[in-house]
Amino acid sequence: MRIYPSPGLLVRDPVKRDFLPEAGREVPDGDIYWSRRLNCNDATLTPPAPEVSAPAKAEKTKAIEGSDSQ
Template sequence: MFIKPAPGIMLRDPETRQFVPETGQEVGDFDLYWVRRINDGDAIKVSGPQPETPPAKAVKSA
């Protein structure tokens, strides 16, 4: 599953000891640590990584 920290929460990955980026990260579907974080409201389950859209290019008219 893909999770993101809840707004205002600094969420640490217990395996890497690094903070989860605001853009989110993939975690195990049945990992009880992450299920508890979601149930406590510290993490939010999202559908997947949000792709960054490139800036629109200006189109020149002929």
């Protein structure tokens, strides 16, 4: 199963000895450690929501600059 840290939390992976990345990681199904992390809401099976991309902001700035020149 693929597991993700809950927003704002750092969750340590006991096997790799690092923190669970925001992009998630494949872990064994039924693993006791990860089942406990899911039960206490330190981790989730739901991927994080995609962030708003920077090009949308650039288009907004371009529109504002274009209106000033008229």
